Amino acid sequence: MTTTPAIPDSPTGTRLMDAAAQLFYSDGVGVGVEKLCKTAGASKKSLYEIFGSKDDLMAASLARSIPTYLAVLLPRAEPYSPPRQRILALFDNLEAIISAPTFRGCPYVSASMEIKNAEHPARAVARGFHNTLTEYFRDAADEAGVDDPGALAVALTVVHDGVTSRAVVQNHADPGLGRAIATSLLGGAGVS
């Protein structure tokens, strides 16, 4: 469903992806190739040789960031913790993320909104992150034995998207907000 872009392994490629991840997040996707290369200490020639295009650098950089981001967002594997606890723990982790003063939105939701062309390769990467998140919720919802685990998983993903968006719009995180809404939805699905 999602195309995974190639993530090059060269030191220059890595520096370019680091610069891209940092600059696109802090300054927006309009950051130019000139600034990217300067920050990375790389030539334009190497950017195009390694990635082919700025768009492909964006996609590779975003894809490369996902495992690190998920390591912070997803609760640590605790095989014996019940599904409800696994779901709510994710919202506690999310709260720590959105409370950071450097938070500018979920990097994947934000990239999707900033990149207006739905066919851009980075948009597929962002969708991949989103689907992974929904699968996490779906696994827990399945285990909890709810009537419609798919619907609950999508609803919890919407809460994730909404809580991160709200923190940007309001420029602050409301303490406990994600957990409270998720708790209500879990209650509605009979998970207590």
Add this chain to the structure above:
Amino acid sequence: MTTTPAIPDSPTGTRLMDAAAQLFYSDGVGVGVEKLCKTAGASKKSLYEIFGSKDDLMAASLARSIPTYLAVLLPRAEPYSPPRQRILALFDNLEAIISAPTFRGCPYVSASMEIKNAEHPARAVARGFHNTLTEYFRDAADEAGVDDPGALAVALTVVHDGVTSRAVVQNHADPGLGRAIATSLLGGAGVS
């Protein structure tokens, strides 16, 4: 709480705001002054004379769009419709908005995410829209007599933000999604 920017009444000012609303939404906030002026058929001189800066044009243009947007999003005033119905009707209207092929996200959430500087005048305008939406939910929640109308109003705003964000990330709208999540939250708050 929210500073309302001055919305000029001149034909040139209006053309510039129309061009800004259209281009920032379709192409992103990075659109340059040159292109804005060309699209509006206005000189740079008049842009700066009327608005002072591109930032202030963005804020004025966003502020000017709010009444039109709310007229589509908010259900028509039907004084006798019960609060639950008023809340759910908003999510039906939202579904029509997010199902349009030209949908690129809630214009106010999207502007907040794209403009990285939280002190930008357009960010205050976006926050104003967001607070108006929460107040709509709050009024209905108050009338429904729920225990914590403020919390329900914020949760419903999060659903709005999440459903619009999801439609962008996934590049399609899930039928009935906003209504279903709102229904669950209303049920949890005892509104049936």
